[in-house]
Amino acid sequence: MRLGLTRRLSGLLLLLSLGGGATATAVTAAEAQLGGDEQGRYLSELKRLYLTSDERKALLAHSNALLDTYALRAAYQVGQAQRSDLRYQLSVSAPGELLVRQESRAEKGTGLTVSNQRLSVFGLDPYIRYECPASGIVCVLQNPADGSPWLRVLRDHDGAAELAKAISFLIRNLQKS
Structure with missing residues (x-):
C-alpha cells in the first residue's frame, strides 16, 4: 500500500513541480525545485504521507521508498551478461553526514556485497544532477x-x-543541522 501511495504522490508532486514534465537527458534538481509556499506544501505532503512531524524523517523515508521503487533489479537487465540486484538505502550517520548503503546481489547466487559511503554535506551544492541516457536501462544520479x-x-x-x-531537499535539511 505504501508503494502505491509513494508512486501516486511522486507522480502528483512531479507534475505539479514540473508543470507537465521534462525529457532532457541531463537534468538538475534545481530545475525542478519548488520555492516558498510550494516547498512548504511539498514537505507538508511528505510529512503527512509518512506520518511524522520531522522533515528529515519524511525526506529519508521518501528517498528510501523511491530508491526501493526504482531499484535496478536483475529481472530488468535482460541481455546483460552478469545481472544483479542493486539496492541503496540512505541514513544519517552523524550531523551533516549522509550514509549511503549499497547492496548488490547476483541473480543466481546467495552472495551479497555491501558497501557504505559517507557523504559530508557541508559545503556541497545540494542540487543533485542526473542523467538518463536514451540507450540503456539506468539513470545515474551524480555525486x-x-x-x-x-x-x-x-x-x-x-x-x-x-x-x-x-x-x-534532504541534503539541504542536513546542511541546516
Missing part, C-alpha cells in the same frame, strides 16, 4: 561532491527527477 556516478536506478525520467529532488 554532489565531485560529479562522479553515485546512484544507479532504473531508467525512469520522472522517478529520477523525484529522487533527485527528494535527496536535494
Whole structure:
C-alpha cells in the first residue's frame, strides 16, 4: 500500500513541480525545485504521507521508498551478461553526514556485497544532477561532491527527477543541522 501511495504522490508532486514534465537527458534538481509556499506544501505532503512531524524523517523515508521503487533489479537487465540486484538505502550517520548503503546481489547466487559511503554535506551544492541516457536501462544520479556516478536506478525520467529532488531537499535539511 505504501508503494502505491509513494508512486501516486511522486507522480502528483512531479507534475505539479514540473508543470507537465521534462525529457532532457541531463537534468538538475534545481530545475525542478519548488520555492516558498510550494516547498512548504511539498514537505507538508511528505510529512503527512509518512506520518511524522520531522522533515528529515519524511525526506529519508521518501528517498528510501523511491530508491526501493526504482531499484535496478536483475529481472530488468535482460541481455546483460552478469545481472544483479542493486539496492541503496540512505541514513544519517552523524550531523551533516549522509550514509549511503549499497547492496548488490547476483541473480543466481546467495552472495551479497555491501558497501557504505559517507557523504559530508557541508559545503556541497545540494542540487543533485542526473542523467538518463536514451540507450540503456539506468539513470545515474551524480555525486554532489565531485560529479562522479553515485546512484544507479532504473531508467525512469520522472522517478529520477523525484529522487533527485527528494535527496536535494534532504541534503539541504542536513546542511541546516
